[in-house]
Amino acid sequence: MASSPEMTEAIADEQGGASRLPWLVRTPRNVAWALVVFGGVGLLASFFLTVEYIHKLQAPNEALVCDLSIFVTCGPAMQSSAGAILGFPNIIIGLVTFAVTVAIGAGIFAGASYRRWFWVAFQVGLVGAAALVSYLQWYSAFELARLCLWCMIIWAATIPLVATGTIFNLVHGHLGAGARRVGEKLAPFLVTIIIVWYLVVVAVVFAGLLPYFAI
Numbered sequence: 001m002a003s004s005p006e007m008t009e010a011i012a013d014e015q016g017g018a019s020r021l022p023w024l025v026r027t028p029r030n031v032a033w034a035l036v037v038f039g040g041v042g043l044l045a046s047f048f049l050t051v052e053y054i055h056k057l058q059a060p061n062e063a064l065v066c067d068l069s070i071f072v073t074c075g076p077a078m079q080s081s082a083g084a085i086l087g088f089p090n091i092i093i094g095l096v097t098f099a100v101t102v103a104i105g106a107g108i109f110a111g112a113s114y115r116r117w118f119w120v121a122f123q124v125g126l127v128g129a130a131a132l133v134s135y136l137q138w139y140s141a142f143e144l145a146r147l148c149l150w151c152m153i154i155w156a157a158t159i160p161l162v163a164t165g166t167i168f169n170l171v172h173g174h175l176g177a178g179a180r181r182v183g184e185k186l187a188p189f190l191v192t193i194i195i196v197w198y199l200v201v202v203a204v205v206f207a208g209l210l211p212y213f214a215i
Contacts, residue, residue: 020188021171021184021187021188022167022187022188022190022191024164024168024190025164025167025168025171025172025187025190028108028113028114028168028172029108029109031105031108031164031165031168032104032105032106032108032109033105034105034160034161034164034165035101035102035104035105035108035161035165036102036105036106036109038101038157038158038160038161038164039098039099039101039102039105039157039161040098040102041153041156041157042094042098042101042153042154042157042158042161043094043095043098043099043101043102045094045150045151045153045154045157046091046094046095046098046150046154047095048065048066048150049066049074049091049094049148049150049151049154050091050095052064052065052066052074052078052150053078053089053091056074056075056078056079066148066149066150068149070146071145071146071147071209071212072146072147072148072149073146073147073148074148074149074150074151076144076146076148077136077140077144077146077148077151078148080139080143080144082135082136082139082140082143082144085132085135090132090136093132094154097125097129098157101161104122116174119169119172119174119175120169120174120175122165122169123165123166123169123174123175126161126162126165126166127162129158129161129162130158130162133154133155133158133159136151136155137155137201137204137205138204138208140205140208141204141205141207141208141209142207142208145208145209145212147205155201156198159194159197159198159201160194163190163193163194163197164190164194167183167186167187167190167193169183170182170183170184170186170187171183171184171187
């Protein structure tokens with residue numbers, strides 16, 4: 001069927017708008033790379049943290065691989081109340097959610113097309129992930145004054161995953177037309193948002209640990 005001039009112009013405008021977006025959020029297939037890569041890193045770190053957790057249960061007095069210094073050690077985080085926010089170890093949350101994230105990305109590569117409600121549910125999960133890691137970052141810095149190596153890797157993977165997934169949902173209209181306009185304004189600053197988020201985390205950790213270094 002031949003396209004009308006109006007239709008051709010609309011398609012050109014849409015393609016031109018998409019080309020101005022960061023590569024990761026232009027298409028579902030592109031964002032799938034973020035889901036698989038960042039989700040995979042988080043899943044791998046969660047796996048190693050699980051191994052360390054089991055090791056700690058089996059041999060409480062032995063040092064862990066992640067015990068690098070007095071300030072970088074996994075034990076205090078595992079044994080704290082924040083290590084089991086929902087009543088069971090957080091590592092279970094990490095294993096499940098990162099595995100699901102990788103599966104979603106793999107599904108897209110395999111040709112799956114998800115409905116809007118699915119992306120909305122995924123966005124709820126992203127918001128929950130952002131809230132959880134933000135709380136754990138604060139708790140690690142100001143309550144424990146200790147940093148967990150594998151946890152920090154999980155944080156490092158979660159931040160770009162949340163930022164990329166959220167902006168993808170915004171610019172593709174999964175969260176509504178108004179949100180789409182917001183996403184189109186934020187999309188060019190995706191990398192900046194991730195970098196600033198990292199810097200904020202570093203600042204929070206530095207502020208929490210500073211009194212101990214000053215002693």
